[in-house]
Amino acid sequence: AQSVTQLGSHVSVSEGALVLLRCNYSSSVPPYLFWYVQYPNQGLQLLLKYTSAATLVKGINGFEAEFKKSETSFHLTKPSAHMSDAAEYFCAVSGTTDSWGKLQFGAGTQVVVTP
């Protein structure tokens, strides 16, 4: 079965500091992995995705994530936090080959950015 674990339900970072959000996955097949962001009262928006091409994936708003098979991790980073990065972030893994559309999400990490 596919699953993801996000370490830390809340993260507080200073404006300009590194943002690091951790995600570990479990998958019976080579996974597709995703990071989504959810702003208050808005729908989920895709930040980036890993689909077995390059292991370092660049996304929108300056975010990137690195797929590490040996560590079963897909951590999200941004070198310098902006106030506008305050949101909830979700890591997700795709389903198996007969149900790719079935995303399994982590519990989410709420990011607070302080001036």
Place this chain on the structure above:
Amino acid sequence: GAGVSQTPSNKVTEKGKYVELRCDPISGHTALYWYRQSLGQGPEFLIYFQGTGAADDSGLPNDRFFAVRPEGSVSTLKIQRTERGDSAVYLCASSQGGAGEQFFGPGTRLTVL
């Protein structure tokens, strides 16, 4: 429309009542998904359609939940005999094909009193 839309945005109902939640996907998207997000948790998969048929309904919690997509576009999630535990935000997403990027709607917040 430009994105996925869901109606109503909020629904308050009483325990035992029947509710319908509607999703309008992005035009041309063949795949449509329903998820449920409870407070403080990530979205939980319910069902996904490829065209008119349910390709995977393994996430529906019990037989009170049912979803249809009769013409391969709009979908309706139907909940019978609602319970307080059904209170959550119900999210809909659509994609071009089963492995495409999923675009999410803003959700319907269901409150069962």
